[in-house]
Amino acid sequence: MQLASILSIHPRTIRDWRRGKFTIPQDSLNTLIKLAGSDIKNLDIEVLPTWWHNKDAGRNGGEMYATKYGAPGTQQSRKSGGIASYKRRSENKNDIYARSQINYPSNSYNLAEFIGLMIGDGSIGRYQISITLDGKTDVEYANYIVALINSLFGVIPKYRQCIDKIVLLYAYPRLIL
Secondary structure, three states, X not given: OHHHHHHOOOHHHHHHHHOOXXXXXXXHHHHHHHHHOOXXXXXXXXXXXXXXXXXXXXXXXXXXXXXXXXXXXXXXXXXXXXXXXXXXXXXXOOOOOOOOOOOOOOOOHHHHHHHHHHHHHEXXXXXXXXXXXXXXXXXXXXXXXXXXXXXXXXXXXXXXXXXXXXXXXXXXXXXXX
């Protein structure tokens, strides 16, 4: 008990060292040698390299994974992993893959302006819409468009200024269409 408090470890750790369950860290070994009044050169010890156990630990972990879930990368394991991931993500409403709720606006001047904007400067992808503007002259207009989309659909689009000075606005989800 005294030795454990000197080394700032739990007494069980000393018992684990004694029975060979764990190896003794270098700093603890140095403290023990100093307490014994001995010299490390007089001892027959093997100093293991850093990360000496990783190869075996990785192999054991891989074998346990394969036993539990089957071989990695099979069609069945990818399918079951995807289904589990989708289920877990769909339960979390704040997840980036969760479908956002949007408002469906009634006919209005703002909706007509948005449709015109999409026809003139927009593009429609599979999962998003984007609007491309000039980065030098349309920065204020980009902020206006963000507010317009938010007021119409309740979605706050993201925008960034690219290296070539173009502002791109992305609105998720594609449900706006």
